[in-house]
Amino acid sequence: ADREITVVEMLEEVASDMELFTKMTLTGYLSEKGVNTLTGSTVTKVMDNRILCVDMEGNQKELAFDNLILASGLKSRDGIYDKIEKEIETHVIGDGLNVSNIFNAVHDGFNIAMDI
Numbered sequence: 247a248d249r250e251i252t253v254v255e256m257l258e259e260v261a262s263d264m265e266l267f268t269k270m271t272l273t274g275y276l277s278e279k280g281v282n283t284l285t286g287s288t289v290t291k292v293m294d295n296r297i298l299c300v301d302m303e304g305n306q307k308e309l310a311f312d313n314l315i316l317a318s319g320l321k322s323r324d325g326i327y328d329k330i331e332k333e334i335e336t337h338v339i340g341d342g343l344n345v346s347n348i349f350n351a352v353h354d355g356f357n358i359a360m361d362i
């Protein structure tokens with residue numbers, strides 16, 4: 247099914263920690279597939295079917311979703327999962343399970359997405 251996908255990235259650019267060739271391949275693929283990116287932004291609230299984001303200037307934006315994949319940085323933050331588990335269907339991947347890298351998080355996300 248066709249879906250609208252938005253990546254909300256806290257840093258100024260997506261995949262900033264990837265080596266150049268892989269980063270160019272990934273960002274090119276995301277662009278080709280019409281994936282929206284919202285950089286310099288943080289998810290501050292997760293509600294039933296929408297999230298609230300805030301950018302570095304403090305501007306807020308609300309985004310609706312059917313499915314949410316939340317990647318929360320380089321520390322294992324399982325507390326986030328506990329807060330939203332009761333409100334929406336959730337799956338923990340990447341650093342939510344244990345500190346790892348983008349490759350493993352993407353792999354985990356892919357496997358979950360195939361089941362959705």
